[in-house]
Amino acid sequence: MTDTDTSPSKAYAFLLVPGFSTLGFACALDSLSLANHHPSGRKFYRWRLMSETGAPVEAYNGVKVAVDSALAPLERGETLIVCAGENAGQSSSKTILSWLRREARRGGDIGALSSGTYILALAGLIGGKRVTTHWEYKIALAEMLPDVIMEDTIFSADGRIFTSAGGAASMDMMLHRLRDDYGPDLATWVADQMVYTVPRLHSDAQRASLQSRPEVRNPKLLMAMRVMENNIEDPLTPDEIADVVGLSTRQLERLFAKYLSISPKRHYLRIRLEKGRNLLRQTDLSVTDVCVACGFKSLSHFSKSYRANYGIPPGLEASDGKVLWSDRSVKV
Incomplete structure (x- = not known):
């Protein structure tokens, strides 16, 4: 592992938007959670869940997830992930978009799962960036933001912005981040815990050819x-x-x-x-x-x-x- 055992845990904040995909969210969160169960006993990650008001958020399938707080300032170095799914545009209030713009100026990494990329676009955060999103949203983004480089891949990273097609692709993206954070041994161990023996590359296509x-x-x-x-x-x-x-x-x-x-x-x-x-x-x-x-x-x-x-x-x-x-x- 690349970091010493005394280095602090890396912090994540998940913004849950109404209609979010439970599959994409669970794959991303469990990647961090499983890392903390490594035999070394080290807590590699910590996280918190947010919603616009602090109230539980209903996913697209009707499941409601409780959060830790309403929108709050991010910590220095904290990574934000926007979790969305159905009706992303309708669920993106002016309050959420203003908060995203303000937090983007703090300089941390900002990620998106599924149509969360669409929300980053609404906030004006991905102009000129290479991004991906669920294939159903790709046409809309390409039509409205011609300067955005849409990639037909399961996940993408461009500077501080990282995006995923959602679903199981969230797991691939987070395993990639685990590898960058702490090296291949931890990422491989987590993949084994998931019984995910062959994690995909970012260049893999979203749909069966x-x-x-x-x-x-x-x-x-x-x-x-x-x-x-x-x-x-x-x-x-x-x-x-x-x-x-x-x-x-x-x-x-x-x-x-x-x-x-x-x-x-x-x-x-x-x-x-x-x-x-x-x-x-x-x-x-x-x-x-x-x-x-x-x-x-x-x-x-x-x-x-x-x-x-x-x-x-x-x-x-x-x-x-x-x-x-x-x-x-x-x-x-």
């Missing part, structure tokens, strides 16, 4: 799907997609029918509508702006397609009380 899905192992089909995902704002025609992948339009249609039981046009539409749904739920973009971002030439076509796919018009998908993106940036 297309190649791993048995229904889409055809290389031409994979290529066509990637072309669609990379051309949403300015969608290509079926003829253009077929030309890119080296097939005739009829061959492309047969390929999608055989492996996915859907037409290329319908699959493309679903991808564009999924992006639209994420943007409506997670940003303050207007329905018209989302329509354009998803490559629809008319609002009526977008609304009709959206209603047919999701059962409600896009205007009702956008939730009330969203927090506007901050134009105030805090250098971290």
Whole structure:
């Protein structure tokens, strides 16, 4: 271990935001807790839990977690981790965002689990940074903050900012931090206690690759799907997609029918509508702006397609009380 046995414990503060993911939070906290059960008897870490008011916080699954205090100043050298999940924007009050900006100026490390990255963005803390978040929030962040470098990885670190996709990825990120803090022996011991024999690297992707899905192992089909995902704002025609992948339009249609039981046009539409749904739920973009971002030439076509796919018009998908993106940036 890199530190001496007499060095003080490293301090963490977890900010629990309503709707947070219990899995991501538990994986992060237990990594610290297990380290303190090392046979050496040393207490490597200490931590405290916070909420905006000091009241228990309800997670996305209905579980309520008691905290130690309301928002309070961080100690010198204390690391903050923002734990979020569903409805991160609605749960990010002006009080929370102001507190985050103020604490960021103290100079400590600031982390985020899952959509906690979204909250750091609302507070103006990640401009120009390499970050990651749960894949459902990636589109919204990339759309609203073009200067942020979005990484499709399980966790990321850039200077004082470290972020995780949440879920089990929180464990990978914390094991990485344990290794940096105290060396590989402690991190390996904790991983063994978790029965987690092969911790992942930060560069690992969040979702199973297309190649791993048995229904889409055809290389031409994979290529066509990637072309669609990379051309949403300015969608290509079926003829253009077929030309890119080296097939005739009829061959492309047969390929999608055989492996996915859907037409290329319908699959493309679903991808564009999924992006639209994420943007409506997670940003303050207007329905018209989302329509354009998803490559629809008319609002009526977008609304009709959206209603047919999701059962409600896009205007009702956008939730009330969203927090506007901050134009105030805090250098971290």
